[in-house]
Amino acid sequence: MPELRTTIPVLPEGATLVDSHCHLDMEDYRDDLQQVVERAARHGVSGIVTIGIDLASSRQAVAIAGRFKTVRATIGIHPHHADDVDQTTLDELALLVERNRDQIVGFGEIGLDYVKRHVAPERQRSALIMQLGLAKELGLPIIIHDRDAHEDCLKLLQSEGPFDQGGVMHCFSGDLEFARTILDMNLYISIPGIVTFKNAQDLQAVAAQIPLDQLLVETDGPFLAPVPFRGKRNEPLYTIYTAAAIATLRGVALSEIARHTSDNACRLFACTFSSDEAPTS
């Protein structure tokens, strides 16, 4: 297990990280968003992808990406809001992409959540199918949310694919066998801060063994803060703790994890993050 760290692990000179998934539009960041983004950049987290979960949050994500050079946005309707997915909403999302191509780098998060089941599974599945179609039409990579729905997610990804722009299984929660199936579909696997939790053996095995060129790191902030901040607000800076834990698990240098995961994020999201510039506002 990675040791507990009370000071921020320092990225080696020149190394950078990308937080592939967080929710900067959420209430939790309302009072200090600028500090959160700047703090991350100052410590080498030079890219942040802020994720839409419904129409309003997708719009906010785009607006936030417009404010900061290190931030890009994705748009989409989360399975918790699958009831919102109809033709009108899809048209709005498409319009948003059309008008903000520079800011929008992916479609999601979309997927299936059979833990909370805010929306009936069948409705979740039809919302996912519609959005996968639109993502393909728009030429955007997909960001998939899958909680306790591995089998159905897989089935739909297989029936609706292939996805030429690729995609990522965010906040990965399966075992190594499921990871291999996802990797075979040429999707990325994004490892959250949960990997630092003592009881996360399955996720640690995945993080230790999947190929470095299909690995991403994320906070999913404000949720799921890594040790030593477990239970507190998560923020993009803490991507460093997750990357450091993965480096320890794999027995490689942190810079190695940083280099690969940053390259992967730039490849998947087809963008460069302005690492050497301060945020614009």
Ligand SMILES: [Zn+2]
């Ligand atoms: Zn999320």
